[in-house]
Amino acid sequence: MKSEDGLLPGFVDPVRDSAQTFRTIMNAMARPGRVYQLPALPESPAPLYAATGAVCLTLLDLETPLWLDHSASSRAVMAYLKFHCGCPISSGPGDAAYAVIGDGRTAPELSRFRCGDPIYPDQSATVIIQVESLSNSQGTRLTGPGIETEIHLHATGVSGAFWPDLKANNEQFPLGVDVLLVSPASVCGLPRTVEVSLGEPGKEESITCTLP
Numbered sequence: 001m002k003s004e005d006g007l008l009p010g011f012v013d014p015v016r017d018s019a020q021t022f023r024t025i026m027n028a029m030a031r032p033g034r035v036y037q038l039p040a041l042p043e044s045p046a047p048l049y050a051a052t053g054a055v056c057l058t059l060l061d062l063e064t065p066l067w068l069d070h071s072a073s074s075r076a077v078m079a080y081l082k083f084h085c086g087c088p089i090s091s092g093p094g095d096a097a098y099a100v101i102g103d104g105r106t107a108p109e110l111s112r113f114r115c116g117d118p119i120y121p122d123q124s125a126t127v128i129i130q131v132e133s134l135s136n137s138q139g140t141r142l143t144g145p146g147i148e149t150e151i152h153l154h155a156t157g158v159s160g161a162f163w164p165d166l167k168a169n170n171e172q173f174p175l176g177v178d179v180l181l182v183s184p185a186s187v188c189g190l191p192r193t194v195e196v197s198l199g200e201p202g203k204e205e206s207i208t209c210t211l212p
Helices: 014-030 050-059 075-085 162-170
Strands: 066-068 098-101 126-130 133-143 151-156 178-182 186-190 194-197 206-209
Touching (some): 014 050, 014 178, 014 186, 050 075, 050 126, 050 178, 050 186, 133 186, 162 194
Parallel strands (some): 066 098, 098 126, 126 178, 133 206
């Protein structure tokens, strides 16, 4: 239910819900490629998914500049995030600590975002990309640290350039950005340590995760 000023509410129980959501996000980054259902799904303004709203309410604050691409930058979204998170809105992707991409099919190249520097590689961006669906039942094969043997990730709603772009991003390690793929109710982590092996045309692309 909207407030009198038209704003949607955030988490029902901010302390509990944000703590549980943070734990889920950390698990997703520690176990690349595994799809996690988020425990709390606040009503969020279009075009944000409820899961995207939960991630933003958990990670954003006064010290985390946010960039919204054209498909996510509605007035309702900016008002919602400014009110609940207090985050400043960046004018360009290179100035942001976090970014929200409303449509994975039109995501900009990851090289446009802050990738850190050799002294402070942690001062890089986290890019939150909305996709239509996420599943571990089929799709791209992933192996490596955090994955017991192998896992398959199927992401509907990413562009054909996404995996090659992620490979180029990973080749900068320890620099590079971290990616969170978000569906309407779930999240999947693809940290910068994910190494992408592109298959031949018509063959499966494989992704392996490596540590420094």
